[in-house]
Amino acid sequence: MEVQRKIIHVDMDAFYASVEQHDFPELKGKPLAVGGGQFGVVAAASYEARKFGVRSAMPGRMALEKCPHLIVVKPRFARYKEISQQIRKIFYEYTDLVEPLSLDEAYLDVTENKKGIDSANDIAREIREKIFIETGLTASAGISVNKFLAKVASDYNKPNGQKTIHPTQILDFMESLPIEKFFGIGKVTANKMHELHIFNGLDLKKKSLEELHNLFGKSGIYYYNVVRGIHNSEVKPHHIQKSVAVEETFWENLLDETAVFDQLETLSTELDARLQKKEIKGKSLTLKIKYKDFSVFTRSRTQETYYMNAEDFFGNAKKLWELRPFDKPIRLLGLSLSNLNTNEKKQVSVQLKIPFEEFL
Numbered sequence: 001m002e003v004q005r006k007i008i009h010v011d012m013d014a015f016y017a018s019v020e021q022h023d024f025p026e027l028k029g030k031p032l033a034v035g036g037g038q039f040g041v042v043a044a045a046s047y048e049a050r051k052f053g054v055r056s057a058m059p060g061r062m063a064l065e066k067c068p069h070l071i072v073v074k075p076r077f078a079r080y081k082e083i084s085q086q087i088r089k090i091f092y093e094y095t096d097l098v099e100p101l102s103l104d105e106a107y108l109d110v111t112e113n114k115k116g117i118d119s120a121n122d123i124a125r126e127i128r129e130k131i132f133i134e135t136g137l138t139a140s141a142g143i144s145v146n147k148f149l150a151k152v153a154s155d156y157n158k159p160n161g162q163k164t165i166h167p168t169q170i171l172d173f174m175e176s177l178p179i180e181k182f183f184g185i186g187k188v189t190a191n192k193m194h195e196l197h198i199f200n201g202l203d204l205k206k207k208s209l210e211e212l213h214n215l216f217g218k219s220g221i222y223y224y225n226v227v228r229g230i231h232n233s234e235v236k237p238h239h240i241q242k243s244v245a246v247e248e249t250f251w252e253n254l255l256d257e258t259a260v261f262d263q264l265e266t267l268s269t270e271l272d273a274r275l276q277k278k279e280i281k282g283k284s285l286t287l288k289i290k291y292k293d294f295s296v297f298t299r300s301r302t303q304e305t306y307y308m309n310a311e312d313f314f315g316n317a318k319k320l321w322e323l324r325p326f327d328k329p330i331r332l333l334g335l336s337l338s339n340l341n342t343n344e345k346k347q348v349s350v351q352l353k354i355p356f357e358e359f360l
Helices: 015-023 060-066 077-092 120-135 147-154 167-176 187-195 201-205 209-216 218-226 257-278 310-321
Strands: 007-012 032-035 042-045 071-073 098-102 105-109 139-144 162-164 243-254 282-291 296-302 330-340
Touching: 007 077, 007 120, 007 147, 015 032, 015 042, 015 077, 032 060, 042 060, 077 098, 077 105, 077 120, 077 257, 098 257, 105 147, 120 139, 120 162, 139 147, 147 162, 167 201, 209 218, 243 257, 243 282, 257 310, 257 330, 282 310, 296 310, 310 330
Parallel strands: 032 071, 139 162
Antiparallel strands: 007 105, 007 139, 032 042, 098 105, 243 330, 282 296, 282 330
């Protein structure tokens, strides 16, 4: 008999912005951005702000252009961490196989669960109800047989909804899924796929493994498998992250240093936001430059103490920029932090399996 895992992906709805609207009721129903401002990067946007096209990781200047009456507040990471801990306690009431991705989302393997509930769909609904009762915040959930499908499903009925992709529905669901909805396919890759006349899963499925590997390298193998519902990564409760990175590919190549520094400042702010969200610090900063001819230059700077904030990243990124070997039009800039404070011992978790007929 075929066996499958039961995986839930829980994703808080506009987490930072929702916390602010919950704690300060006068902000409810209003377009709100956490972070951003004239020179920062948006860390989170309320659903009211998203209607104007405001998104996380967007430069604050652009957000204010799209929504001039946008309310901008400073992030309160200590508060977000406090609520995140409350939410994780709820997860652990059901399973110890919890893999947090950040403060506001996590994978749960509930193939076997502490409450003996057969339906993963019921577990997800119960978890979302508990989160709302204890925090006043809403969450969305995706349920399926692997992490990729659960992640895609959790975004399907946002906000405050959930979706189950049953094993019998996987192939049809994946064939109809727009390529932009595939987890792991960003804007640049999606545009490249559009140029290749790949617009949904069915189009992707028509490409052979060899074609996709030639076009996208190792990622092509990933695309070939996930469109067929194959993704064998287990939920890792003690996963050790080795680096955190942000990068931007430009439609028009950068030609002058002022534009480069503007982008490095934006990337520094975004990197800082991601690190805060993941509760991570690091000692090694790396600058990545990809030129118009696709040649790549990287240079790192390691210090004895942890990098502290966006200003620290930006100052050191400029120093790394000075070490570049030549000046050519720039296609991509990236910053990454490694040598992290995440060196706890890795533990191996056993994934249990049961028949998929009992999935729902």
